Amino acid sequence: xxxxxxxxxxxxxxxxxxxxxxxxxxxxxxxxxxxxxxxxxxxxxxxxxxxxxxxxxxxxxxxxxxxxxxxxxxxxxxxxxxxxxxxxxxxxxxxxxxxxxxxxxxxxxxxxxxxxxxxxxxxxxxxxxxxxxxxxxxxxxxxxxxxxxxxxxxxxxxxxxxxxxxxxxxxxxxxxxxxxxxxxxxxxxxxxxxxxxxxxxxxxxxxxxxxxxxxxxxxxxxxxxxxxxxxxxxxxxxxxxxxxxxxxxxxxxxxxxxxxxxxxxxxxxxxxxxxxxxxxxxxxxxxxxxxxxxxxxxxxxxxxxxxxxxxxxxxxxxxxxxxxxxxxxxxxxxxxxxxxxxxxxxxxxxxxxxxxxxxxxxxxxxxxxxxxxxxxxxxxxxxxxxxxxxxxxxxxxxxxxxxxxxxxxxxxxxxxxxxxxxxxxxxxxxxxxxxxxxxxxxxxxxxxxxxxxxxxxxxxxxxxxxxxxxxxxxxxxxxxxxxxxxxxxxxxxxxxxxxxxxxxxxxxxxxxxxxxxxxxxxxxxxxxxxxxxxxxxxxxxxxxxxxxxxxxxxxxxxxxxxxxxxxxxxxxxxxxxxxxxxxxxxxxxxxxxxxxxxxxxxxxxxxxxxxxxxxxxxxxxxxxxxxxxxxxxxxxxxxxxxxxxxxxxxxxxxxxxxxxxxxxxxxxxxxxxxxxxxxxxxxxxxxx
Amino acid sequence: xxxxxxxxxxxxxxxxxxxxxxxxxxxxxxxxxxxxxxxxxxxxxxxxxxxxxxxxxxxxxxxxxxxxxxxxxxxxxxxxxxxxxxxxxxxxxxxxxxxxxxxxxxxxxxxxxxxxxxxxxxxxxxxxxxxxxxxxxxxxxxxxxxxxxxxxxxxxxxxxxx
Numbered sequence: 125x126x127x128x129x130x131x132x133x134x135x136x137x138x139x140x141x142x143x144x145x146x147x148x149x150x151x152x153x154x155x156x157x158x159x160x161x162x163x164x165x166x167x168x169x170x171x172x173x174x175x176x177x178x179x180x181x182x183x184x185x186x187x188x189x190x191x192x193x194x195x196x197x198x199x200x201x202x203x204x205x206x207x208x209x210x211x212x213x214x215x216x217x218x219x220x221x222x223x224x225x226x227x228x229x230x231x232x233x234x235x236x237x238x239x240x241x242x243x244x245x246x247x248x249x250x251x252x253x254x255x256x257x258x259x260x261x262x263x264x265x266x267x268x269x270x271x272x273x274x275x276x277x278x279x280x281x282x283x284x285x286x287x288x289x290x291x292x293x294x295x296x297x298x299x300x301x302x303x304x305x306x307x308x309x310x311x312x313x314x315x316x317x318x319x320x321x322x323x324x325x326x327x328x329x330x331x332x333x334x335x336x337x338x339x340x341x342x343x344x345x346x347x348x349x350x351x352x353x354x355x356x357x358x359x360x361x362x363x364x365x366x367x368x369x370x371x372x373x374x375x376x377x378x379x380x381x382x383x384x385x386x387x388x389x390x391x392x393x394x395x396x397x398x399x400x401x402x403x404x405x406x407x408x409x410x411x412x413x414x415x416x417x418x419x420x421x422x423x424x425x426x427x428x429x430x431x432x433x434x435x436x437x438x439x440x441x442x443x444x445x446x447x448x449x450x451x452x453x454x455x456x457x458x459x460x461x462x463x464x465x466x467x468x469x470x471x472x473x474x475x476x477x478x479x480x481x482x483x484x485x486x487x488x489x490x491x492x493x494x495x496x497x498x499x500x501x502x503x504x505x506x507x508x509x510x511x512x513x514x515x516x517x518x519x520x521x522x523x524x525x526x527x528x529x530x531x532x533x534x535x536x537x538x539x540x541x542x543x544x545x546x547x548x549x550x551x552x553x554x555x556x557x558x559x560x561x562x563x564x565x566x567x568x569x570x571x572x573x574x575x576x577x578x579x580x581x582x583x584x585x586x587x588x589x590x591x592x593x594x595x596x597x598x599x600x601x602x603x604x605x606x607x608x609x610x611x612x613x614x615x616x617x618x619x620x621x622x623x624x625x626x627x628x629x630x631x632x633x634x635x636x637x638x639x640x641x642x643x644x645x646x647x648x649x650x651x652x653x654x655x656x657x658x659x660x661x662x663x664x665x666x667x668x669x670x671x672x673x674x675x676x677x678x679x680x681x682x683x684x685x686x687x688x689x690x691x692x693x694x695x696x697x698x699x700x701x702x703x704x705x706x707x708x709x710x711x712x713x714x715x716x717x718x719x720x721x722x723x724x725x726x727x728x729x730x731x732x733x734x735x736x737x738x739x740x741x742x743x744x745x746x747x748x749x750x751x752x753x754x755x756x757x758x759x760x761x762x763x764x765x766x767x768x769x770x771x772x773x774x775x776x777x778x779x780x781x782x783x784x785x786x787x788x789x790x791x792x793x794x795x796x797x798x799x800x801x802x803x804x805x806x807x808x809x810x811x812x
Numbered sequence: 813x814x815x816x817x818x819x820x821x822x823x824x825x826x827x828x829x830x831x832x833x834x835x836x837x838x839x840x841x842x843x844x845x846x847x848x849x850x851x852x853x854x855x856x857x858x859x860x861x862x863x864x865x866x867x868x869x870x871x872x873x874x875x876x877x878x879x880x881x882x883x884x885x886x887x888x889x890x891x892x893x894x895x896x897x898x899x900x901x902x903x904x905x906x907x908x909x910x911x912x913x914x915x916x917x918x919x920x921x922x923x924x925x926x927x928x929x930x931x932x933x934x935x936x937x938x939x940x941x942x943x944x945x946x947x948x949x950x951x952x953x954x955x956x957x958x959x960x961x962x963x964x965x966x967x968x969x970x971x972x973x974x
Contacts, residue, residue: 136960140968147969167965267922280926296933303931394931400938422936469940475957725872725912730922737925784908787872788901791864801871 128476131178131374138174138543143167145536149529158504165497172490173543175483180363180547183370183434184554190369190435192558197438199321200328202241208327208387209306210242210277210318213294214259215249215287217314220711222246223262224702225317226279230266232695234275236320241327242277243306247294249287253769256283257717264730285740285774291383292399292415301739303390313384316343317440319695325436326387337392337428338420341436342368343385345443346688346696349676352450352669355578356443358684361565362575363551368434377429378476383416385439389428393419396426402466406605407459414460417484418467421477438693446670447585448626451592456606458488458596491593498655502641505648548575564690566682574684584665587658588630623667634659715761716799718769722756722782723790724802732776744771753778757785760796857900862888865907873911887911 146166150159202208210229214222226244233239246263250256263281284297295311308330310323322341329339344364345357372379397419402409412418420430444450461484467473468481552575555561556568565571638656641649649656658665668674678684688696712720721731742749744767752768753775764772772778789795866884869875875883887910891903898906 136964139965143965144968144972147972151972163966163969167962167969170965171961264922278924280924299933300930301928302926304929305926391931394933396936398933398935400935402938418938466940467938470938471940478957723872726874733922733925783872784905784912787868787908788905791867791904792901 134178135174139170142170149532152529162500169493172486177543179370180366182373183366184550186369186373187554197321199324202324202327204327207243209309210244212312213247213291214314216255219258219262220706222314228695228699230276231698232320238320239275239277244279246281248283249294254714282737284738285742299394303394306390308387309390310387311384315442316384319438319693322436322439335429337423338388339431339433340386341433341439343439343441346440348443349672350445351675353443353445354675354684357686359578361686362555372432372434378424378474379430379432380480381416381420392428396422407600421473424474424477425472447666455596459600462600488593488597491590492597495594506644509645564687566685584658587655588662620667624663627662627666630659630662718761719799720802722786742774749775749778762797861903868908
């Protein structure tokens, strides 16, 4: 393909030019072993820089010629034969937000008359009783509303009792149980929001191309409040389209899957995407963690197209609120992506799928390589500082003057920085050109100022992320695996003291590096100053980034705005309203929900109906369940720890027995810590 | 337990109410301890159970109060007819279970069960092309790409040195 040839020639040519310039600089006094090591490390880094630049450059050209998108995306008619499943895997999430998002999407679908074309499936893998019972509580509310307002798509809920193979296992379980019912499934994340228009357009894409196995819509970031989150979403708004269109340009039908906000042909997924366990143990063996890239590669291997719909720009997700949450997520992703290194040579994959794996691996390994590169450069500077200048070599009659290469080095640095920064200008140019977008983002000056703020902040954050990514890479390679923790999606303003306490080690490292560099050579210290500044100021940088107050102050000043903030689509407006309503009410805690599940016949019936849907046995033995049930009966709900509560809740027989027994004790006033009974909206009439 | 006993005590007639007139009292002598009426005591016992069952039906099953009372009366009568006088806790438990069974099929079932019609998700092979005997072409292309990616910049560097 011509477009790929252009891309590959551009990447290799740019990398070759960078490496050649660098080698010329190092060769000025001959090549030492250290120089060779530096060149060896620089080669993959140059390829990485060039790949990133040409992807964004290609995206710029695509968007430049395509022109601004329409103000309101059309909603095509849905012509699929049956309904499309919208699957929402959840894992110990903040229930109010998840279900408000689902409800907002349902209302949007109903408003467009598309409710009959979609079924929403909440696929829970929650392992704690509190989130589980809250999910059921919220799901019951949604299920009841479906009766009241016609046109809302139905919502189904299922919780696995044993969450094998994490998210990929959760979706695979859905396909194993209901795959034949749906020709397509749209996979969402717990914080995803998709407009009715985007859902309809994704279905239309699949209908239009029978060879399409997966269509990925690039999610935009929205609803961030902290400075860090707002910087991420502003960057996503200004530069994100370049990246999506660039990848779509060179990937074409060999695109990638980012795990959510994508539509999948269910039969193709079933045929191609069963994931094996990798030989060996975690972190690099065992279960495949980052399943999405692998599933895309397997679909392509099976002959299906994997497409990136870079023109569908109204699907949303939320950014991690704080730098710490971002780092935690990155640690998990790093492990998953490094696992992909083992799959690069897997048999039968398309070479572009291998390239996607390599790019994913380099996203994290590049940080470690930059760190090694900086250390080697510092060593070299130290060596040079200690080598006396010798003008006369033995056997040579004329003096040898030291050659000045600082100019060449500065040029190379400028080019490398240009590869990083010019794409930001591409994004700025496209934003300024689109009048509607420019106004939505606060006007030309504010967008430009926003780009400057974003560039300055990410420059300060870069060395911190470099160290964090390097730590993640080294610890993964050394065999330290991370668990599957629920993702924090809500910001809380932290105190400066906490930031100092957590990020002080980075300050210490930065100070040590600065001091060592200064002692070696003040010039070296100056060269490293951007890295040193970020590390020394780490607590301040992170504290500012994590601050909701700073983020909102900038929002009030109309800086770092996104289109979703100034012209929110109806689905986001509904979400905000629902979240306000949710915040106004008090959600019952775990103990109240546990007691209500046992006492309230209606709730118990739902619970018992839901239990067998997963077709799995509880991890707790019947003896453990019986012991926990006795404890619940005589000591009350507060006496049970999470494991005991799960044992009872996952055992239908014990629950049925507990209902009358706990009621008898409650009526006798002898059930410790008995919570008030659940409110009943409408008294039920007895049949007959 | 305190509340349990208090409620039971209120349900049972007081000693003064239940006390019959005796010849001794008529003659002005000391009043003997009243003889409790067993039938009244049993009625009070079941009345108490009925009230509790009604409370249960109203709260656990959401029945309106009159219907809860009526249903509790029927349930209590049925349980009373088939048992002797049990202890209070087991009598109440039996009534609650009986009431629960009567209403079990009556409520709405929110999870509308979807038919189980799944597709297989068989694990796909991901063995490396390097150790797999075929296809050789795939391996050759893979390594050609790796070499091209790494060697082109290295060649450029070498050219600089020449």
